[in-house]
Amino acid sequence: NPDLALKAVNLRKYGQEIIHILGGRRIHPVFAVPGGVNKALTPEERDLILAGYHKALDTVKVGIQIMKGWAEANQEDINKFAVFPTGYLGMVKPGNTLELYDGDIRLIDAAGKQMELFDGRTYLDYIAEHVEDWSYLKFPYYKKMGFPQGVYRVGPLGRLNASDRMATPLADAELKVFKAINSGKPVENTLYYHYARLIEALYAVENVAVLLDDPDALSTDLLNTRHDYRGEGVGVIEAPRGTLWHHYFANENGQLERVNLIVATGNNNWAMSKAVDSVAKTYINGQVIREGLLNRVEAAVRAYDPCLSCSTHAVGQMPIVIEMVDSQGDLTQTISRNTD
Incomplete structure (x- = not known):
């Protein structure tokens, strides 16, 4: 379907254009820097992003309907293709609302029961890593349950299972449909990662309008220049592929002396x-x-x-x-x- 392929390419182009506007280039943008960001958004740039909003939103809606149609036609394969129980982990804000940047980490078990809700900076109190001789990657797991009982999944499926709602109306309505797949219990089917990913894309596009409606989006207060290095810092965000921890230890000059990373690929190993x-x-x-x-x-x-x-x-x-x-x-x- 050439027309559908073109829609998908244009949707990606829209996201790349936003990255280019903010970071100066599409690949390896230079936007986030220690202490803030290096460029303010202008009113003209904001309006340029908003101009593509409705087209992008319509494209994601088309994608979701195609995914639903494919799922209905291939239900037998979906139900036998890598379906297994695990825990699920993702970032939420109050009310267990999906969050990508600034929230707490919620971990649920295979039945959907909350096991932990914690500040991501304290991850070492909850998460440990197992080593196998056949993999270069470590295997993170929930400490209190041990390995492999405490393994969990992250990313779109993990985030939607760990969340009860989404902060934008269309995505929240679609989340309810997603939750109904397994009668409110966590969705275990690996192939539903793609449906979850599309719901998150819907949320992301809706959120473009929400963020750009905030006057602070044009703020020129960009950078903390105090250089008051504290020696140790932990950052946790939701990357597209899943939860990402960066743990840095620095000297008095801000030079890193030790680093610990748990990335999404590792979490899902x-x-x-x-x-x-x-x-x-x-x-x-x-x-x-x-x-x-x-x-x-x-x-x-x-x-x-x-x-x-x-x-x-x-x-x-x-x-x-x-x-x-x-x-x-x-x-x-x-x-x-x-x-x-």
């Missing part, structure tokens, strides 16, 4: 691994492995971490190798794509 395991067990039946399995494995990872799909391949190539071994560990078949 167990879930991505479990999703690949689940897909393999669902779709491998002792017969010859075919190309479709490669696509399904990639789809399992992409649901959690769409950036990995682009950052690990060249244009026109998406290399992947799958090896099947028997119960004795002996290699029985290899299937690959674009590995030359």
